Amino acid sequence: MDGMETIAASGAAQISVRDLTMAYGDFVVMRDLDFDVERGDVFVIMGGSGCGKSTLMRHLLGMVEPAAGEIFYDGETFTGAPVEVRERMLHRFGVLFQGGALWSSMTLAENISLPLEQYTPLDASEIRAIASLKLALVGLRGFEDFYPAEISGGMRKRAGLARAMALDPQVLFVDEPSAGLDPLSSRRLDDLILDLRDSLGTTFVVVTHELASIFTIATNAIYLDVNTRTATAIGPPAELRDHSEDPAVREFLRRGESTDE
Amino acid sequence: MFRTRSAAGAPDGLLDGAKVHLERTGDGLVIGLGGTWQIQAHLPGGTAVEAALDASPPPAAVRFDASSIGDWDSSVLTFVQGVEDAAEARGIPVDRTGLPEGVQRLVGLARAVPEREGAQRAAGHEPWLKKLGGWGLITWDAMIAQVHFLGEVTMGLGRFFTGRARYRRQDLRLLIQQAGADALGIVSLVSFLFGLILAFVGAVQLQQFGAAIYVADLVAIGMVRDMAAFMTAIVVAGRSGAAYAAQLGTMKVTEEIDALRTTGISPIEFLVVPRIVALVLMMPLLTVYADFVGILGGFVVGTGLLDITPRAYVQQTTSALGMTQFIPGVVKGTIYGLLIAVAGCRHGMRAGSSASAVGDAATRAVVSGVVAIIVACGVAQVISWVFGI
Numbered sequence: 251m252d253g254m255e256t257i258a259a260s261g262a263a264q265i266s267v268r269d270l271t272m273a274y275g276d277f278v279v280m281r282d283l284d285f286d287v288e289r290g291d292v293f294v295i296m297g298g299s300g301c302g303k304s305t306l307m308r309h310l311l312g313m314v315e316p317a318a319g320e321i322f323y324d325g326e327t328f329t330g331a332p333v334e335v336r337e338r339m340l341h342r343f344g345v346l347f348q349g350g351a352l353w354s355s356m357t358l359a360e361n362i363s364l365p366l367e368q369y370t371p372l373d374a375s376e377i378r379a380i381a382s383l384k385l386a387l388v389g390l391r392g393f394e395d396f397y398p399a400e401i402s403g404g405m406r407k408r409a410g411l412a413r414a415m416a417l418d419p420q421v422l423f424v425d426e427p428s429a430g431l432d433p434l435s436s437r438r439l440d441d442l443i444l445d446l447r448d449s450l451g452t453t454f455v456v457v458t459h460e461l462a463s464i465f466t467i468a469t470n471a472i473y474l475d476v477n478t479r480t481a482t483a484i485g486p487p488a489e490l491r492d493h494s495e496d497p498a499v500r501e502f503l504r505r506g507e508s509t510d511e
Numbered sequence: 512m513f514r515t516r517s518a519a520g521a522p523d524g525l526l527d528g529a530k531v532h533l534e535r536t537g538d539g540l541v542i543g544l545g546g547t548w549q550i551q552a553h554l555p556g557g558t559a560v561e562a563a564l565d566a567s568p569p570p571a572a573v574r575f576d577a578s579s580i581g582d583w584d585s586s587v588l589t590f591v592q593g594v595e596d597a598a599e600a601r602g603i604p605v606d607r608t609g610l611p612e613g614v615q616r617l618v619g620l621a622r623a624v625p626e627r628e629g630a631q632r633a634a635g636h637e638p639w640l641k642k643l644g645g646w647g648l649i650t651w652d653a654m655i656a657q658v659h660f661l662g663e664v665t666m667g668l669g670r671f672f673t674g675r676a677r678y679r680r681q682d683l684r685l686l687i688q689q690a691g692a693d694a695l696g697i698v699s700l701v702s703f704l705f706g707l708i709l710a711f712v713g714a715v716q717l718q719q720f721g722a723a724i725y726v727a728d729l730v731a732i733g734m735v736r737d738m739a740a741f742m743t744a745i746v747v748a749g750r751s752g753a754a755y756a757a758q759l760g761t762m763k764v765t766e767e768i769d770a771l772r773t774t775g776i777s778p779i780e781f782l783v784v785p786r787i788v789a790l791v792l793m794m795p796l797l798t799v800y801a802d803f804v805g806i807l808g809g810f811v812v813g814t815g816l817l818d819i820t821p822r823a824y825v826q827q828t829t830s831a832l833g834m835t836q837f838i839p840g841v842v843k844g845t846i847y848g849l850l851i852a853v854a855g856c857r858h859g860m861r862a863g864s865s866a867s868a869v870g871d872a873a874t875r876a877v878v879s880g881v882v883a884i885i886v887a888c889g890v891a892q893v894i895s896w897v898f899g900i
Contacts, residue, residue, distance in 0.1 A: 354865035370551050376589075380550065383589045386621035399865050418550045418584040445620060449613030450584060 262325030264289045264421060264453045265310065270319035272305055279305050282480050283319070285472055287421075292447055292454040292467045294487065297474035298502070303457045306474065307423055310455065311345065312336055323421075341369055344414030344422045348429055350406035352398035358385060358409045359394035365416045384412040388442065404435045411442070421453045422446070428460040440466045461505060473499045529586065531555040533563045540570035542594060544610075548583040557593045564601055573598050575609035583611070591618050660857050667777065667784040676780040683785045690751045691793035695800065697750070698743055702734070702801035705742050706808025709733050714817055723817045727827035730809030735832060739801035740794075740840045741888055744847035747794065748880035752855035755786050756876035759859025760869040768860070783860065787852040794848025795841045802840065839900060843891055847884050854880040 263286035270283040279302040287293040295303045308314045310321060312328060320329045323339055331339070352361050362381040366372060372380070382394055388408035390401075398406055407430070414422055424443070428436040440463055446452050458464060464471060464487050471490065473483040475498060483490050483499040491503035501507075529552065532543035540563055564570065573594065580587075591607075591614065598605045607615045637645075670676040713729040759782060762768050771778045806828060813819045819827075855876040862872040894900070 355867045366550075372553060376554050379554070379589050379593060380585070383585065383592050383621060386592065386624070387585075387588070387617060389624040391621070391624055392626040397865070399863070415585070418586075442620070445616060449617045 262322070263287060264291070264324065265293075265455070266322040266325070267310075268320045268322070270306075270309065270321065271317045272302060272309055272314070273317035278317070278479060280474055280479055280481070283472075283474075285481065285484050287453060287455060287470070289453055290447060290451055290469075292443065292456060292469050294464050294468035294471040295455065295457045295474065296459055296464055296471055296487075296502070298459065298476050301474040301476040303459070303474060304425060307425060307455065307457050311343065311423060312340065341417060342420045344417065344419035346407070346410045346414045346422065346424045346427070348425045349403075350398070350410030352406055352409055352413065354398050357395050357397055358390065358401075358412070361398070361409065362413045362416045365413070369417060380416070381412075384415055385409065387415070387446075388412045389438075403430050404432070407431065407435075408439070408442075411439070415446070415452075418450065419452065421455060424454060424456045424458075426458055427456060428458060428463050433462075436460070436463065437466075443467055461503065464503075473502065475499075528552060529555050529590075531559070531590075533559060535563070535566075535570065538568070538571040540564065540573045541576050541609075542573065543576045543579070544587065544590075545577075545579040545581070547581040548587045548590075550584050550586045552586070554586055554590055557590070557597065560594055561597050564597055564603060569601065570603060573603055573605045575607060577610050577614070580611065583614070585617075587614055588617050588621065592621060595622065656861065657857065660860070661853070663777075663779045664783060664787065664853065664856075667779040668787065670780060671784045671788060676784055677776050678781050678785050683789060686785055686789035687793060689754070690747070690789045691796060694747060694750055694793075694797060697746055698797050698801055699804050701742050701746050702739055702805040703808040705738060706730055706734055706805030706810075707812055708808075709738065709805070710809040710812035710817075714812065718817070723813075724819055724823060724827055726809060726813050726817060727819070727824050728831040730813075731806055731828045731831045732836065734805035734809075735802045735836050735840050737840065737843070737888070737892075739805050740798045740844035740847060741884065743794065743797045743801045743844060744851065744884045745881060747790070747797070747848070748851045748854075748877055748884060751786075751790055752851045752876045752880040753873045755852065755855030756859040756862070756872040757869055759783075759856060760862035760872035763860065763862045764864050764866070764869060778860070783856040786856055787849065790848040790852040791845055794844045794851075798841055798844030799837070802837070839891070839895060843888070846887055846891075850883040850887060851880045854883060 265287040267283055267285050271281040272279040272283075283306070295306055297303050305314065309316055312321075316329055320327065322328060323342070326335075326339070328336065328339060352358070353364075356364070359378065359381040362384050363377045366377045366380060370377075378394075382391075385391060385393055388411050390405060390409055390412065393401065393405070393409070398409070401409070407427075411424075414424075422443075427439050427443070431439065443454055443456070444467055447454055454467070456463075456467065468487045470485065471483075471487045472481050473490065473494075473496075474480075475482040475496070477498070482496045483494045485494075487503060490499055492500075494500050494503075528546050529548045530543075530545040532545065534541045534543065542560065564573075575591070587610075591610065595605050595618070607618060610618070667676060671678075709730050710726050713726045714723060717723050717725050717729070759768070762782070768778045768782075771781055810821070810824055810828075813824045814821050858872045858876040858879070862868045
């Protein structure tokens with residue numbers, strides 16, 4: 251299979267972004283992004299509203315083509331790769347969209363089963379068992395036959411996570427995990443992310459601006475600055491809060507409270 | 512009692528598939544997990560485990576031994592979850608300490624939230640009598656809701672005509688344009704072709720009696736009294752009726768209608784009444800327009816193919832039509848417009864809250880609109896026959 255599977259132990263980072271410039275037409279959203287996400291990282295993309303956090307995630311998922319620069323997964327080129335290669339790489343990703351994005355005409359179990367039916371040789375009872383387990387992991391035991399419209403927003407979000415985990419992805423993208431959740435549910439989702447990272451070794455890429463969440467889960471973070479249109483800081487968030495050279499980053503991580511000491 | 516089952520498709524030695532060993536030690540059952548567990552491969556079956564749990568004497572406890580397990584992913588969890596469910600059903604305690612730490616944590620997580628009481632849906636067939644009863648109740652509720660809706664619309668229309676309804680004039684203007692002017696193209700095409708068809712059908716019969724000139728009467732009276740209104744209504748049901756259901760259905764899904772209610776604006780006055788008014792105003796005009804285009808279609812066939820002079824055709828047409836001939840057609844067109852608008856808005860307002868609900872609402876709006884038109888057309892025929900109109 252002409253070297254289809256890159257050796258995981260090659261030492262390459264899980265995700266490498268090189269000189270990425272994102273633009274809509276002539277409007278440059280962010281330029282010269284350059285960072286690595288290591289295996290098992292919880293990598294947080296942070297920044298103020300409208301700075302291009304979600305746009306960066308859409309680039310990492312290949313939904314938008316970069317204006318310039320390249321993205322690698324496990325050292326393998328993703329940007330500009332042929333469609334088949336890209337699709338194979340996409341199977342290693344899971345995505346939790348902001349509102350869950352569950353398919354409303356399917357029950358929760360069917361939502362989780364769809365990727366399994368498409369990409370594994372498993373039979374119906376096995377798929378059902380896996381779907382039940384994934385729902386149990388997110389605390390939705392017994393909700394297999396509910397439709398998304400019949401459950402609450404927080405439950406939809408957790409069901410979305412269960413669907414994103416269906417194929418045991420290597421990388422899980424999470425868009426605004428705290429949006430629309432109460433503090434407790436949000437905290438539980440954070441804990442779940444950490445549990446999954448620790449137990450299954452999943453790499454997480456999380457888009458958020460919730461400070462509580464950032465300090466709880468992030469092992470590494472990138473700050474996208476809306477004024478300079480580039481990343482002004484990369485590193486563990488606690489370190490950035492105390493030692494970043496950019497006052498805007500320190501201010502962001504302290505909710506605007508004074509940084510003069 | 513010792514059993515090994517390797518996952519399908521994993522040749523021994525190359526890639527170790529998931530392996531399960533069952534062993535009775537004293538009064539306990541030890542489940543040994545080995546090999547590589549991957550979600551892409553089949554799971555080891557749970558039947559052997561269940562058989563071991565059902566053995567006599569039954570095991571007093573279940574333990575795991577994962578000392579020889581290789582790489583694993585969530586498929587181990589699925590298997591362990593199955594074992595725990597089976598053991599729990601038989602009242603046998605399960606000791607997870609032999610599992611890898613990550614598995615223990617995640618299984619703990621998966622079992623932390625108890626299954627919600629009554630959450631599992633009852634599968635299987637309901638007796639037919641229950642289904643019939645359920646259908647009857649739903650239909651009854653739908654009828655009540657329909658009457659309720661009609662009542663609200665009537666009150667809304669009342670407020671509209673007394674100038675007390677809350678709506679935006681520019682919305683009404685846009686709706687009138689969409690229902691009227693924007694429909695001219697398709698109404699022209701359909702009624703022209705329909706006039707043409709009527710002329711052809713009539714000509715075949717009338718030429719046998721040398722009465723081809725009466726094609727003009729046939730087309731004129733046929734179009735003006737019935738067919739123009741009817742064809743226009745079918746077209747408008749497909750255009751505006753479906754559009755109303757889709758618009759209101761989408762607004763329902765995105766909670767825009769709830770937002771109107773909480774703002775203190777009646778969605779009936781704000782959304783439904785302007786749509787009904789627009790269609791009721793435009794349908795008679797479209798009908799009259801379709802009358803003339805249809806007659807033009809007949810004129811083309813009559814003068815082009817039946818050797819009738821244009822002058823004779825026009826004369827024959829005008830002598831067949833009096834002003835009174837237009838009235839039934841225009842009245843019918845107005846009624847059809849009312850039926851279409853009510854059906855479209857009704858199905859839009861009662862749409863469910865999922866993405867497919869909008870499509871369902873549009874389909875129902877068109878189907879019930881067309882059925883209502885045909886029923887009304889039939890009733891109108893009977894009435895005009897009885898009263899000799």
